[in-house]
Amino acid sequence: xxxxxxxxxxxxxxxxxxxxxxxxxxxxxxxxxxxxxxxxxxxxxxxxxxxxxxxxxxxxxxxxxxxxxxxxxxxxxxxxxxxxxxxxxxxxxxxxxxxxxxxxxxxxxxxxxxxxxxxxxxxxxxxxxxxxxxxxxxxxxxxxxxxxxxxxxxxxxxxxxxxxxxxxxxxxxxxxxxxxxxxxxxxxxxxxxxxxxxxxxxxxxxxxxxxxxxxxxxxxxxxxxxxxxxxxxxxxxxxxxxxxxxxxxxxxxxxxxxxxxxxxxxxxxxxxxxxxxxxxxxxxxxxxxxxxxxxxxxxxxxxxxxxxxxxxxxxxxxxxx
DNA sequence: GCGTCCAGGTCTACC
DNA sequence: GGTAGACCTGGACGC
Numbered sequence: 131x132x133x134x135x136x137x138x139x140x141x142x143x144x145x146x147x148x149x150x151x152x153x154x155x156x157x158x159x160x161x162x163x164x165x166x167x168x169x170x171x172x173x174x175x176x177x178x179x180x181x182x183x184x185x186x187x188x189x190x191x192x193x194x195x196x197x198x199x200x201x202x203x204x205x206x207x208x209x210x211x212x213x214x215x216x217x218x219x220x221x222x223x224x225x226x227x228x229x230x231x232x233x234x235x236x237x238x239x240x241x242x243x244x245x246x247x248x249x250x251x252x253x254x255x256x257x258x259x260x261x262x263x264x265x266x267x268x269x270x271x272x273x274x275x276x277x278x279x280x281x282x283x284x285x286x287x288x289x290x291x292x293x294x295x296x297x298x299x300x301x302x303x304x305x306x307x308x309x310x311x312x313x314x315x316x317x318x319x320x321x322x323x324x325x326x327x328x329x330x331x332x333x334x335x336x337x338x339x340x341x342x343x344x345x346x347x348x349x350x351x352x353x354x355x356x357x358x359x360x361x362x363x364x365x366x367x368x369x370x371x372x373x374x375x376x377x378x379x380x381x382x383x384x385x386x387x388x389x390x391x392x393x394x395x396x397x398x399x400x401x402x403x404x405x406x407x408x409x410x411x412x413x414x415x416x417x418x419x420x421x422x423x424x425x426x427x428x429x430x431x432x433x434x435x436x437x438x439x440x441x442x443x444x445x446x447x448x449x450x451x
Numbered sequence: 452g453c454g455t456c457c458a459g460g461t462c463t464a465c466c
Numbered sequence: 467g468g469t470a471g472a473c474c475t476g477g478a479c480g481c
Contacts, residue, residue: 262460267475335474340461379461400459 131191133207135216138224140240141165141183144214146450147244148437153256153269154276155313156245160449166194167213168283170313171248172205176283178311179206189214194283194311212359215243218391223431227438236438239445244437246389250355251348252314253389258337258344258377260385267333274332279315279323320345340377358390365392365430384433393433396422405440 135141145151145165151158155168163182170176178194191210198206211217224237236242247253259271320328320341328338347353353375358368365387372383384397396402398418406421407413425432425439444450 260460262458262473263475264459264477266477267459270475329474333475336461336472337474377461381460 131193131203131207133189133191133210133216135183135187135189135214137187138237138240139187139214139216139243141181141189141214142448143239143241143445144243144245146444147241148441149260149265149268149451150245150247150256152451153272155280155311167210167248168280168311168313169206169209169248170281170316171209172201174199174202176281176311176313177202177206178283179210181210209248212248213246215246215391218243223393223434226428226431227435233435233438235442235445241438241445242434244388244434247314249314250358250386250390251317251345254344254355254375254378254386255314255320255341257382257386258340259334261337261377261379261382270333271337275315275320276312278331279319280312281316281319283311283313317345317348321349337377340375343376365394368392369395388433388437393431393435395433396425396436397433402436402440409439 142163145158150156151165155170157166158164159166159180165181166178167181168176168178177198180192180194182190184190189210191206193206220242223242227233227236227242247256255275256268256272259275260268323342325338325342328334328341329336332338332341334341344353348355358372361368363371368390369383369387372378372386373380378386380395381397381399384395387393387395388397398406398421403415403418403421406424407415410424421436425436428435441450
């Protein structure tokens with residue numbers, strides 16, 4: 131299949147816009163500049179696809195196994211548009227970037243589209259898994275969530291369901307891994323787990339009750355995460371709702387909002403602080419208020435300008451990390 | 452190999 | 467509203 135994309139759309143820079151591309155069910159082939167994704171959206175089995183950009187304005191999409199039905203194809207393309215932010219209008223952001231010498235490179239490079247998951251649920255769970263830990267631990271948690279609770283592409287029955295509740299016969303992790311083609315787990319799969327399982331088998335630690343509460347609220351219909359991408363509420367109101375999720379504080383909420391297309395919050399974490407100090411203060415530490423004041427002139431786009439500023443050096447490398 | 456220390460955000464209790 | 471301490475894991479370090 132092929133998919134038309136905006137003329138200034140930069141596939142590779144969208145893939146490497148932040149760390150999500152190194153977490154399953156994403157998998158990057160740096161040699162061929164291909165992004166692999168396992169989608170588990172809608173009815174039917176999860177579908178693995180490979181995406182690359184052979185030339186400007188076009189994406190080439192290859193399904194991994196078997197043939198897809200027409201509704202399956204449609205869902206897949208919709209999923210890709212969501213993940214790559216193809217329908218997001220960044221013209222106002224680019225216009226503003228062109229007015230600042232410091233950010234002229236942004237529109238020239240086609241930067242600014244932040245890779246996201248097909249579902250808000252996946253983005254929120256992953257964001258909680260980035261809090262208060264190293265990136266290595268985030269990778270461990272997300273790898274294990276997919277390997278132990280996600281459905282495998284083309285597999286009709288999920289026998290792994292049997293050991294979710296305390297079973298000592300957990301399949302060794304080496305049998306899985308991102309290459310194994312597991313999708314991100316559905317909310318039901320996480321909601322069915324015990325807290326002990328999430329703590330010990332997923333290595334979620336104290337985050338386990340947060341993940342459990344989130345999934346169970348979603349399954350019971352008490353929390354409509356997916357509506358966050360389309361809701362017409364003021365960003366401040368949405369920020370409050372996002373922050374009401376246990377385990378989601380200012381850093382996580384600000385970043386979740388960015389993945390919802392709202393850039394009014396900076397979402398400062400330790401890496402951002404360190405990088406800001408290096409770029410703007412010769413490594414000298416300041417406080418967060420100084421950082422916030424620095425990006426205040428960028429108004430509702432300040433969160434995206436902040437991220438572009440901190441990751442500018444990534445664009446000097448074909449493969450930044 | 453073992454023990455200790457520390458970094459990393461969020462929550463809760465307390466002032 | 468602000469602050470201290472607990473939460474948990476994994477990496478770095480010293481022995």
